Amino acid sequence: MIAVQTSAAVPDPLSVPANAPEHCPGTESQLAGKADACAGCANQDVCASGATRGPDPALPLITNRMANVKRKILILSGKGGVGKSTFTAQLGWAFAADEDTQTGVMDVDICGPSIPTILGIASEQVHSSSTGWSPIYVQDNFGVMSVGFMLPSSRDAIMWRGPKKNGLISQFLKDVDWGDLDYLLIDTPPGTSDEHLSIVQYLKESGIDGAVVITTPQEVALQDVRREIDFCRKVGIRVLGIVENMSGFVCPNCKNESQIFKPSTGGAKRLAEETGLEFLGAVPLDPRIGKSADFGVSFLDEYPDSPATTAYLDIIDRIKQLVD
Incomplete structure (x- = not known):
């Protein structure tokens, strides 16, 4: 288990005992003592009685901090490896291209934090001040x-139970001195796990402006996206639309495009029609996207003539329209 290198230790607001089961729902959850993971736990009876539940003291602090954030957008994917974090980075760079637009990215993919590498700031460390933790800045108006x-x-594994992850997300929301933000982009892990439930719970009062769902064309990815959309509808998150990533391969030399992942069931566009959601667009696979991510530079700035850049910018313009 890693140790957080800051002046303040990561809190554990759910007060979960050290011997809690792997998927403990937390003492404040309505499922405390009742979930399948609670079977055999020494604390099952006291949790089920409701004696441990109470209002989370972090909620008013989070609401107060988030009052300075105009728009909060979740970036979701059903499956890993579909380019969600890369899309988040490009979205952040595009928003921050306007010097008057204050942009933040919060990476809550606790076990696979790739945002620092993609944005070229992996060697930085967090510092604290009297106003809280200071974000790492890619540029003056773009904090992470x-x-x-x-x-x-970068080789250290993060082996945390759910409540420990929840505690860190809570601290990111209430203790990070974001200042006044026009956009806060929240990069989430794949699936519908503890991190997603925590974000929804903690931002319930502040509100989430919407979610962008990223997928690739093949059915094996779309199956998980359907579950992601169902999750959003159950917890009341507005889905802004679906983006199909890696929809074809663009040759950097001849600019011709060919399919890599065949959309055997119609791809994201068909899924959007089935679910009544907006199809935001398709981003072709340009190998230079991966190169840009490895070197921590903006693909949009480095390769403005790529068809992928055109697709990114069209999608980003539409997202702005939807949340403004």
Whole structure:
């Protein structure tokens, strides 16, 4: 287990005992003592009685901090490896291209924090001040917070139970001095796990302006996206639309495009029609996107003539329209 390298230790607001089961729902959850993971736990009876539940003291602090954030957008994917974090980075760079637009990215993919590398700031460390933790800045109007900044080494694994992850997300929301933001982009892990439930719970009062769902064309990815959309509808998150990533391969030399992942069931566009959601667009696979991510530079700035850049910018313009 890693140690967070800041002046303040990560809190555990749910007060979960050290011997809690792997998927403990937390003592404040309505499922405390009743979930399948609670079977055999020494604390099951007291949790089920409701004696441990109470209002989370972090909620008013989070609401107060988030009052300075105009728009909060979740970036979701059903499956890993579909380019969600890369899309988040491009979205952040595009918003921050306007010097008057204050942009933040919060990376809550606790076990796979790739945002620092993609944005070229992996070697930075978080510092604290009297107003809270200071984000790492890519540029003057573009701040980032990620657990990746707190790891002693990029090789260190993060082995945390759900409540420990929840505690860090809570601290990112209430203790990071974001200042006044026009956009806060929240990069989430794949699926519908503890991190997603925590974000929804903690931002319930502040509100979430919407979610962008990223997928690739093949059915194996779309199956998980359907579950992601169902999750959003159950918890009341507005889905702004679906983006199909890696929809074809663009040759950097001849600019011709060919399919890599065949959309055997119609791809994201068909899924959008089935679910009544907006199809925001398709981003072709340009190998230079991966190169830009490895070197921590903006693909949009480096390769403005790429068809992928055109697709990114069209999608980003539409997202702005939807949340403004």
